[in-house]
Structures are given as structure tokens and as C-alpha cells.
Amino acid sequence: MKVKIFLIVTIVAFLSANTAIAGMYWPESVDKLVAMAKASAGTVDMSSFAKIYEKKEFEMLLDVREPVEYSKGHIPSAINVPRGVLEFAIWPKVGFPLRVDYNKKIYIYCAIGGRASLAAMSLKELGFKNVVAVDMRFNEWSKAGHPVRR
Secondary structure, three states, rough: OOHHHHHHHHHHHHHHHHHHHHOOOHHHHHHHHHHHHHHHHHHEEEEHHHHHHHOOOOOEEOOOOOOOHHHOOOOOOOOEOOOOHHHHHHHHHHHOOOOOOOOOOEEEOOOOOOHHHHHHHHHHOOOOOOOOEEEHHHHHHHHHHOOOOO
């Protein structure tokens, strides 16, 4: 019992120390990488994306959250390709091997914007030219009354 309590206290102390240092549960280097991805890939805010979505000014909408997150609610017409497998799993969605359109207008979103920015940067590195990350929190999209399919 004393060992379990010691482990719990140690884990909580570790998480608390990391939170105090980095402000989150990851080091500052992650935030720097996400900022670099946002700058290189380009972003659009939620209100701008809402207008784009309403006018259907996109060819593909990617939700790069995990399948369990997607199943709890997603933007209608979004395709789920989790960030962790994006570089491998995107190809059937874009027409590989027959015909890949690298100019396809792709918008990407996630829960808070970080994964979307990293995914957009990855797709650009793979040769896609019209990729934009939606810099928003999915729960704010939902709270604002924008369409969500459950």
C-alpha cells in the first residue's frame, strides 16, 4: 500500500513540476514546433472557416483527431484521418495510386489546433499545395451552434 501511495505522489509531483515549467503537459519545444507549423502551413480562424464551410469553398475537410474523438462529434463531411497515421493513411482519400490532386483545397481541424497545424505542415511536405489548418477549438465550434454530426 505504501508503495502505491509513493508512486501516485511521485507521478503527481512529476506532472505538477512539468506543468509549472512548461505551462502544459509537454515541453516548450512542442509549442515552438506547432508555431512553426502554423507559420509554414497557414491557418484560418474559426469565424473565417465557418464562412468557408457554409459556402462549401473546400474540396476536402480532414478531422485529424483520434477515431474516438471523431465518433463523439465531427463537422459534417469531414473525413477522419488521425494525425498519427496521416502520412500513410491519406493516400486512398486523395486518389492514390491512380490520380492524386496535389492542388486539392484541403482544410484540417482537430480539438485545439495543434494537430491540425502539424498535419498541414506534413501534407505540404508531401507535396500538397492548398492545405490550411483551422486554428480553433472544436468545442467552441460546437458551442457556437455550427453544424456537428454525432
